[in-house]
Amino acid sequence: MKRAGNWNSLELAREQGFFADAVLGVLEAKNQQIRAHEALSRLLGVSVEKIKLQKLLPDLPKTTVELMKFEQGAFEQRLDLQAMRLETQNLAKRLGLTKVTRFINVFEIGPARVLEGRRGDEYKKGVDLSFELPLFDWGSAKVARAEASYMQAVNRTAQMLIDTQSEIRVAHNHYLASYEIAKQYRDEIVPLRKKVLDENQLRYNGMLVSPFELFSSARAQVDSVNTYIKKLHAFWLAEAGLQMSMIASVNLIEGNE
Amino acid sequence: MDTPKSTKNITRRDFFKLAGAGIALTAVNKVALAALPEIVTAEKANTQAPLHPDNGRPYNPVVTLNGWSLPWRMRNGVKEFHLVAEPVIREMAPGMKAHLWGYNGQSPGPTIEVVEGDRVRIFVTNRLPEKTSVHWHGQRVPNGMDGVSGLTQPAIPPGKTYVYEFEAKRAGTFMYHPHADEMTQMAMGLMGSWVTHPKNPKFMQVDRDFIFLLNAYDIEPGSYTPKTNTMLDFNLWTFNSRVFPGIDPLVVNKNDKVRIRVGNLTMTNHPIHLHGHEFQVTGTDGGWVPPSARWPEVTTDIAVGQMRAIEFVADELGDWAFHCHKSHHTMNAMGHDVPNMIGVKQHDLVKKVGDLLPDYMAMGETGMAEMSEMASMMEMPLPENTLPMMTGTGQYGAIDMGGMLTTLKVREGLAKNDYQDPGPYQHPKGTVAYEYVGEVPAVTRPPATDEQSAVEVQVRKPSGHSGH
Numbered sequence: 001m002k003r004a005g006n007w008n009s010l011e012l013a014r015e016q017g018f019f020a021d022a023v024l025g026v027l028e029a030k031n032q033q034i035r036a037h038e039a040l041s042r043l044l045g046v047s048v049e050k051i052k053l054q055k056l057l058p059d060l061p062k063t064t065v066e067l068m069k070f071e072q073g074a075f076e077q078r079l080d081l082q083a084m085r086l087e088t089q090n091l092a093k094r095l096g097l098t099k100v101t102r103f104i105n106v107f108e109i110g111p112a113r114v115l116e117g118r119r120g121d122e123y124k125k126g127v128d129l130s131f132e133l134p135l136f137d138w139g140s141a142k143v144a145r146a147e148a149s150y151m152q153a154v155n156r157t158a159q160m161l162i163d164t165q166s167e168i169r170v171a172h173n174h175y176l177a178s179y180e181i182a183k184q185y186r187d188e189i190v191p192l193r194k195k196v197l198d199e200n201q202l203r204y205n206g207m208l209v210s211p212f213e214l215f216s217s218a219r220a221q222v223d224s225v226n227t228y229i230k231k232l233h234a235f236w237l238a239e240a241g242l243q244m245s246m247i248a249s250v251n252l253i254e255g256n257e
Numbered sequence: 258m259d260t261p262k263s264t265k266n267i268t269r270r271d272f273f274k275l276a277g278a279g280i281a282l283t284a285v286n287k288v289a290l291a292a293l294p295e296i297v298t299a300e301k302a303n304t305q306a307p308l309h310p311d312n313g314r315p316y317n318p319v320v321t322l323n324g325w326s327l328p329w330r331m332r333n334g335v336k337e338f339h340l341v342a343e344p345v346i347r348e349m350a351p352g353m354k355a356h357l358w359g360y361n362g363q364s365p366g367p368t369i370e371v372v373e374g375d376r377v378r379i380f381v382t383n384r385l386p387e388k389t390s391v392h393w394h395g396q397r398v399p400n401g402m403d404g405v406s407g408l409t410q411p412a413i414p415p416g417k418t419y420v421y422e423f424e425a426k427r428a429g430t431f432m433y434h435p436h437a438d439e440m441t442q443m444a445m446g447l448m449g450s451w452v453t454h455p456k457n458p459k460f461m462q463v464d465r466d467f468i469f470l471l472n473a474y475d476i477e478p479g480s481y482t483p484k485t486n487t488m489l490d491f492n493l494w495t496f497n498s499r500v501f502p503g504i505d506p507l508v509v510n511k512n513d514k515v516r517i518r519v520g521n522l523t524m525t526n527h528p529i530h531l532h533g534h535e536f537q538v539t540g541t542d543g544g545w546v547p548p549s550a551r552w553p554e555v556t557t558d559i560a561v562g563q564m565r566a567i568e569f570v571a572d573e574l575g576d577w578a579f580h581c582h583k584s585h586h587t588m589n590a591m592g593h594d595v596p597n598m599i600g601v602k603q604h605d606l607v608k609k610v611g612d613l614l615p616d617y618m619a620m621g622e623t624g625m626a627e628m629s630e631m632a633s634m635m636e637m638p639l640p641e642n643t644l645p646m647m648t649g650t651g652q653y654g655a656i657d658m659g660g661m662l663t664t665l666k667v668r669e670g671l672a673k674n675d676y677q678d679p680g681p682y683q684h685p686k687g688t689v690a691y692e693y694v695g696e697v698p699a700v701t702r703p704p705a706t707d708e709q710s711a712v713e714v715q716v717r718k719p720s721g722h723s724g725h
Contacts, residue, residue, distance in 0.1 A: 004600035011596075199479065201616050205637040207625060207646055208478050208592040211603075211617075218613045 015212065018219070057232050060186065064179050065242075067172050073246065074168050075131050075161070080248045084160055088133055088153045095146035097136040104154075105132050131161055164249065171238075171245040178231070178238040185228040193217070193224040293380050293418070294330045294339040298362030302348045302498075304505040304676060314372040316454035317462060319518070320676060322469035322507070322663075323499045324450075327367035335376045335422075338369055340391065342435070342447060343384035349493060350503025350589075353644045355474060356482040357446035357498065358385060364446030364498045365470050366433070373428040373456045379421045381413060385442075388412035391421065392436040393451065394520075395542050395564065398423040406437035413437075428455040429544050430518040430564045432470065444485035446498055448472065448522050461545065463568065464513035464673075469497040471559065471581070471661065473523040478590050479640035489524060492590035494581065494660040500589055502649040502656075504663035506678050507579065509571045510671040517579075520564040527586065530556040531569070531665065533577040540566030556582055571667045576651075576682040581661035589644040589659030598622055626657050652681040653689075 001007035001015075041048045075081060133154055136147075200217045203209045299305070305325035307318035312331045319326070329336045345359035360366025371377050383389050390412050392404035402423045406412035413419045431451035435442040450468045455461060472495050475487035496504050509515050518540070519529055537551040542564045559565050580587050598621030610617050618637070625647065639645065649656035668679050 001596065001598075001601050006597045006599065006601060197614075199640060201614065202638055202640045203478060203592070204620075205616075205618075206478060206590075206592075206639040206643060207595055207620060208590065208640075208643075210592065210595045211598075211620075212596070213594070214614065214617070215610070218610070222613070 018215075057229065057236060060179065060182055060232065060235065064176055065172075067169065070172060070242070070246075071165065071168055074164065077246050078164060078248055081131070081157075081160065081164060084157050085133070088150075088157060091153050092134070092136065092150060095150060097146060097150060099136055100134040102135050103132040104135055131157075133157065167249060168242075168245045171242045175235075175238040175242040178235040182228065182231040182235045185224065185231050190221075190224045190228050193221040197221045294337045296339055296341050296361065296382070297328055297367075298341070299325050299367065300362055302363065302503070306674065306676065308370065310370075313375065314456065315458050316370065316372050317458055317466060318370055319368060319452050319466040319468045321368040321450060321497070322467055323497045323503070323505055324363065324365060324469070325367050326370050327361065332378075335378045336371055337378045337380065339380045339382065340366060340449075341382045341384055342389050342391075345446070347446065347498050348503065349474075349495065349498065350500050350644055353500075353642050354481060355446070355476055355493075355498070357474075358442060359446050359498075360449055364448070365472065366447070366449030368450040368452060368468060369433070370452045370454065371425045372454045373425060375425045375453075377421075377423060377425055380418055381421065382418040383413040383415050386415055388414050388437050389435045389442060389447070390419075390437040391433050393421070393423075394432040394434060394562070395429070396423070396431050396451070396453075397426045404436050425453040427544060428453045428460075429542075430468065430520065430540055430566050432520045432522060432564065434522060441485045443472075443522060444474070444483055444487070446472065446474070446483070450518070450520060452518070461516075461539070462514075463516040465507075465509050466516045466518070467507050468518040469520075471496065471519060471521045471523050471527050472498055473525075474498075476590070478643040481642055490593070491523070494523070494527075494583075494586040494588075496661055496663065500644065500660050501580075501587065501658050501662040506576075506664045506666045508666045508668070508671065508676045508679060510673075510675075511571060511574055511667055511669045513571050514568065515571050515665075516566055516568045518564065518566045519559055521559040521561055524561060526558050526560045527661065528556045528558045528582040529565075529567075529580070530582040531567070531577065531579050533573045533575060533665075533667075534569045534571065536567040536569035538565050539568045540564070571665065574667050574669065574682065575684075577665040577667065579663055579665045580658075585660075587658045587660045587662045589646050589648065591646040595621075599624055626655065 002009070002012040037048050037051065037053075040051060044051065136150070197214075197217045197220075200209055200214050204211065204214045302323055304320060304323050307320050308326035308328060309318055310316060313336060327338055327340070329338045331337075340360045342358065342360055343362075345357055345362055345364050347355050347357045347359065347364045349355050355364075357364040369379070379391070381389075381391050388406065390404045390406040390410060393402070398421075401409050402421050403409045404421070410419075429452075431453065432448060433451055434448040448470055450470055452468060473491035474483040474493040474495065475491045476483050476493055478492075493500055499505075507515075507517065516539070517536075521527055532555075535553040535555055536557075537546075537553055538557050539546055539551060542562075554567075557565055557567060585591070598619075601622060603619035603622055607617060607619050616637075644659060647655075647657040647659060649658055666679055666682070668682075671679070
């Protein structure tokens with residue numbers, strides 16, 4: 001354009017700016033790719049050459065997992081909770097507590113009551129989940145110390161359960177939000193950018209817009225696809241995080257505790 | 258053009274027969290019928306046959322380009338017309354429809370024809386969503402009939418009918434248009450022509466008398482409704498809300514004395530140019546031009562709000578272009594931010610962007626006409642409801658125009674009332690520009706002095722057979 005005399009240096013510099021940015025993008029993407037591959041290689045203990053990766057991320061699942069089902073599953077499965085249960089049982093044994101009078105749902109210990117209606121209405125139990133521990137016949141004052149020790153353990157368990165539940169909810173919410181964001185990109189933003197591009201192609205056909213305007217909508221469309229890929233990536237990370245929260249506390253897994 | 262046999266002498270009573278001609282009579286109830294003239298509406302955008310009077314003083318009717326004349330009823334010596342301001346759909350050219358406001362089914366409204374000295378009563382019914390009024394541009398009327406809402410009358414509210422009554426005092430060419438929310442309503446297409454014929458039909462008599470208005474719209478490609486806040490940068494420049502190739506030709510018989518009356522209701526001037534003939538401006542907004550004050554011209558500039566009547570003898574056979582000489586006014590909607598691509602090689606680009614833009618075609622390297630050729634060859638899709646920027650095909654190929662352009666078709670042996678398009682002119686042998694087939698000597702140019710002029714030379718070099 002400049003050589004033919006149809007553009008001035010300003011217009012040329014502006015378009016060259018886009019090209020320079022695109023080159024930068026390619027450099028950054030390549031750098032990121034190598035770093036990710038090597039990190040994976042270190043984690044798996046397999047050399048990069050032997051790792052075969054799929055070309056594309058799997059698409060979003062059709063549906064998401066419900067929180068309730070997930071939470072109950074987590075309480076049954078989580079290793080830290082299982083450990084705590086065993087610890088409590090051992091403690092009871094050591095203290096010589098043998099006569100189980102009843103089981104309590106540890107969730108009911110805390111203020112797990114919610115007021116859904118007006119102030120005068122009855123409180124409802126906010127808990128549909130359960131994590132039960134036995135209670136014993138405390139009998140005589142001799143075992144007062146044992147009772148205190150045992151109830152301490154029960155209360156510790158209750159605290160852990162609340163932490164666990166909160167962690168799971170955070171992980172689940174993050175998972176749901178990432179799902180919705182990726183879905184919004186896939187179902188709304190990318191198709192809208194495509195529509196803009198298609199309409200601009202029609203306008204370009206009629207010489208109503210310049211080729212550079214057309215290229216700019218093509219760039220916007222590419223950007224929206226790139227962002228979708230990033231959001232899809234974020235979703236799968238969130239999904240992995242949620243699965244992790246089934247196993248143990250995120251802090252434990254990451255070695256923070 | 259529709260010229261059914263039954264329209265040779267159109268009368269108000271004959272309008273039931275005219276459904277085929279694109280004119281319809283709207284049924285109204287008996288009470289209204291007694292008090293108001295029937296509402297006659299036009300449903301098509303083509304030129305209707307002239308309306309010969311069957312009562313009142315005789316006159317020689319005009320032909321409204323892509324329009325029609327409103328019939329009246331005579332009541333106790335008063336000519337009664339009924340104008341209805343309403344939303345309309347106007348076909349601007351085949352392939353594009355505009356959502357406008359107009360009168361009696363079309364924009365512009367019908368031409369009103371009366372005779373000098375006639376007592377005229379016009380019922381104006383407002384079917385618009387906002388108030389309106391009608392100003393009888395150029396006429397001598399009582400001040401309270403001048404139609405300036407707020408100043409000379411209360412505006413006509415939606416759903417109401419107002420009555421204007423005055424004597425058509427001066428013969429000449431006039432216009433009518435709203436004077437309430439005027440800018441919006443005119444940008445939406447509310448306007449019409451008015452002719453007051455001289456008392457003596459022999460005075461300034463011509464064989465064919467055409468009339469139309471210049472108007473302009475800004476309709477985004479892909480949409481239907483004008484952007485009414487556009488002030489100058491319109492993208493559709495129209496004769497009677499039509500663009501080339503949708504404007505009917507002016508068909509005349511050889512040696513006919515022809516008058517063309519043009520009123521300008523756009524927001525800029527238009528140098529109207531006729532090929533093949535010299536004409537004189539015989540009438541202006543203020544009346545007839547004295548013969549001693551006329552001079553021959555081939556282009557006359559019509560300023561905003563002005564009317565001009567030009568006259569000539571059509572003594573040259575052929576298809577003569579008749580258009581506004583602002584060259585962007587003979588284009589349809591175009592992109593003003595499109596860079597000039599002349600001389601820019603783009604062929605490697607098509608390959609590079611192919612993955613991203615499979616429909617991309619390089620355009621403009623040799624000029625813009627390339628685009629209309631491609632469009633017709635490859636049927637490149639455009640946004641919906643959008644006319645190509647340059648279009649139209651004649652017997653020798655692409656015409657590559659749009660907007661304010663039509664043709665004066667001069668033929669021999671046409672019947673007096675024959676306004677049908679006679680088709681392309683059959684040129685006598687040896688009278689059409691032709692290709693020279695002999696040897697062409699090489700063009701010698703001085704050697705280029707610097708890089709810049711080297712580019713210039715390269716660009717201008719005829720390169721039809723090389724370097725593509």
